[in-house]
Amino acid sequence: MRLWRMPAAALVVALVAGAKASPGADALRTGFGETLEELEAWDVSAARKTAEALLLRYGHGSVTDELLGRVRFFEGDYAGAADILGGGPSDFARLAKNGVAEMRNTREVESAHFRLRVPDGEDQILVPYALDTLERAWQAIGDDLKEHPPEKIRVEILRDAGALSRMSPLTDGQIHESGTIALCKFAKLMVVSPDALVTGYPWQDTLAHELTHYLIVRRNGNTVPVWLHEGIAKFEESRWRGSPGQSLAPTAAACLAQRVRQRRLVTFARISPSMALLSGEDATVAFAEVFDAIRYLFDERGGVSALDGVLDRLRAGETDERAIAEVAGESFPRFQAAWKEYLRRQPLPAGIPPVCRGNLEFKDRPKDEKPEGSQEFGIPIDDPVVRNAAHLGALLQARGRVAAAAYEYARAESAIGARSPLLSNDYALALLHASRDADAESLLQASLRPFPEVAQTHLHLGEVYLAEQRWARARDELLRANAIDPFDPRVHAGLAQADLQLSDPAGRARELAALAQLTGERR
Numbered sequence: 001m002r003l004w005r006m007p008a009a010a011l012v013v014a015l016v017a018g019a020k021a022s023p024g025a026d027a028l029r030t031g032f033g034e035t036l037e038e039l040e041a042w043d044v045s046a047a048r049k050t051a052e053a054l055l056l057r058y059g060h061g062s063v064t065d066e067l068l069g070r071v072r073f074f075e076g077d078y079a080g081a082a083d084i085l086g087g088g089p090s091d092f093a094r095l096a097k098n099g100v101a102e103m104r105n106t107r108e109v110e111s112a113h114f115r116l117r118v119p120d121g122e123d124q125i126l127v128p129y130a131l132d133t134l135e136r137a138w139q140a141i142g143d144d145l146k147e148h149p150p151e152k153i154r155v156e157i158l159r160d161a162g163a164l165s166r167m168s169p170l171t172d173g174q175i176h177e178s179g180t181i182a183l184c185k186f187a188k189l190m191v192v193s194p195d196a197l198v199t200g201y202p203w204q205d206t207l208a209h210e211l212t213h214y215l216i217v218r219r220n221g222n223t224v225p226v227w228l229h230e231g232i233a234k235f236e237e238s239r240w241r242g243s244p245g246q247s248l249a250p251t252a253a254a255c256l257a258q259r260v261r262q263r264r265l266v267t268f269a270r271i272s273p274s275m276a277l278l279s280g281e282d283a284t285v286a287f288a289e290v291f292d293a294i295r296y297l298f299d300e301r302g303g304v305s306a307l308d309g310v311l312d313r314l315r316a317g318e319t320d321e322r323a324i325a326e327v328a329g330e331s332f333p334r335f336q337a338a339w340k341e342y343l344r345r346q347p348l349p350a351g352i353p354p355v356c357r358g359n360l361e362f363k364d365r366p367k368d369e370k371p372e373g374s375q376e377f378g379i380p381i382d383d384p385v386v387r388n389a390a391h392l393g394a395l396l397q398a399r400g401r402v403a404a405a406a407y408e409y410a411r412a413e414s415a416i417g418a419r420s421p422l423l424s425n426d427y428a429l430a431l432l433h434a435s436r437d438a439d440a441e442s443l444l445q446a447s448l449r450p451f452p453e454v455a456q457t458h459l460h461l462g463e464v465y466l467a468e469q470r471w472a473r474a475r476d477e478l479l480r481a482n483a484i485d486p487f488d489p490r491v492h493a494g495l496a497q498a499d500l501q502l503s504d505p506a507g508r509a510r511e512l513a514a515l516a517q518l519t520g521e522r523r
Contacts, residue, residue: 028058035067041221042187042214044074045151066090074187076115076154078103091169095186098166102158110152113138118157123193125486125514126157130207137208137240144236144244144304145212145311147219153211154188160196161362170276178283179360180276182206184213198361200455200485205247209237216311223314227268230275231290232307235298245298248291250450251355253346255281256288258354260343265289280357296342301328352450353419381420386412390423393430402433418446421454428460437464455485462494471501489518 031054038047051067058064069085072078073092078099085093106117107124111131118127134155142148158164161181165172167190168183181201182191189210194200212233216224224232238246259265266278266286278286297306306327313323321332328335381387393408409427418424424447431440444461451457458481465474475498481491492515499508 028054028063032063032067035071039070039074039187042074042217044071044187047071047074062088066092069093069096072096073099076117076188095167102163102167103156106156111135113149113152114155115152116155116157119159119193122195122487122518123157123159125492125517126193126203128510129204129482129486130155130157133204133207133240134211137211140239141208141212141236142215144239144307145215145219145232146308147215149215149218153214155207156188156190158190158192160364161192162364164190164192174276176362177280178276178278179280181360182210183276184210184217187214189214194485195487196363198363200487201360202247202453202484203486204240204483205237208240209233209247212236220311220315223317224311225268225320226273226275227271227290227293228310228314228320230271230287231294234287234291235294245291245295248288249355249453250352252284252288254352254354254450255284255356256292256343257346258356259285260340265340284356292343292346293339296339297324297328300338300342351417381412381416381423383415386415389415390426394426397426397430397433402430406430406434406436413443418443418450421447421451421457425454425456425460432460432464432467437467440464452480453484455481455488455491458484459488459491459494462498463490466494466497469501471498474498475502486514487518489515492518 031050035047035050035054038044038050047067048071051064051071055064055068065084066088069081069088069090070092072081072084073096076099078096081092081096082100085096087093103117105120107120108115108117109127109131110116112135114131114134116127116130116134118124118130134153138148138153156167158167161175162172164170164180164183165175168185170180170183174180181197181203182189184190189207191203191206191210194203210233213229216229216232234247236244238244264285266282266289268290270278270282271286271290275283275286294307297310298304302309309327310320310323313326314320318326324335325332330338381390389408389412393405393412396402396408397405406427409423409430412423413427416423424443428440428443428447431437431443441461441464444457444464447454447457448461458477462474462477462481465471465477475495478491478494478498481488482495485491492511496508496511496515499505499511
């Protein structure tokens, strides 16, 4: 998710206006603007050269020190930036100071194309999976966008939503309201640890999403409007694990279909300056809209070459409407009309409930601010008969009466269908304990159709396959669980077992290391 930008010209006026008139003032002002533009395009090495040349010519002063401080900040040298910026008026002084504090207890690990900072403790288990995801995404998404930056890209895993607020211009309230869990800003990726959320979230897809933003900026500078930025990033975020266009949750697609029928779409103009400023429901709809706009362009107007054509035209200075019209071969209003008709034609699997608010629930969010029904992860169960049946099933299961528990869960599930992953998983466990593995497998697969982002469902399905010695399928499901909630020791124990049977000693060693860290440090 990408933030708004403050035009470089406005910053020049704000920070250079007080400089004394002199023969070199115009050159200083020009150099200042050039450095800011290079930082805005995330060409940090060029910005450093420009800033150092200004320092050599003009010496230390408020303007040159501001530039050097910002360059240090963009390079990830928060201590150096804080020393230079001190307590100055720039917001970068605050961000640099916060960066020093947030990075104090972290470790940096490098791969071929990334510099990854991760907090000490359990978050260290993310390292091998994060770097693998990022390197795969760097190659695949870079191929699609024709952009492979030469520099190593900085990535910071942050402990919680508060850390993201302290490291960005977003407030804590904006983060919780919009469900923002990552940003690509200041020439780096910032991603909240999945351990900061009650049920985790698709954190590996999110890394690929933010990397897509980075690659777009390095390819096009600041010529791509927010709605296109977000649409391309959402469309490409599954590319690290396969083809693009796999990442839209079925419930979000159903929500979009509902809003299409109601003629209540979020306009592209409202998406600017940032998705992070939209409410939870509108943010869900907006992401689905821009995803489908790019999918339409991809499916109906030329695939990757269509994306490349639009980006080329934007880089050449054309507007988004003209760029799309030229690539699509029709006026922009006709493109929008055709896209909306495309939305109406999209088939939706039967029984998919429209969930128009994300289920992201931060652990640090006050109880009175949590979204209604968030703990259900899906559709809240309002029917008292269904609730009573589910409650009775839980009581019976706790007492070891698994057949009776399965009967009560079946009553509840038959009344609402696969609308509550929590209920479906409880029911599946009862079936497993009753040695009804095939029924449990069918139930879990049915639950994944509307809710593929529930780690527990993938975990339990993986455990079914482990019991049946279907090792490859077990590993696939457990890796899906790990891509959402990697802090459950059962995931890594299961993966270690599967890797042993699949003759993957490196994978097994990785999983045993993660398991040892979790079981040794978990409180």
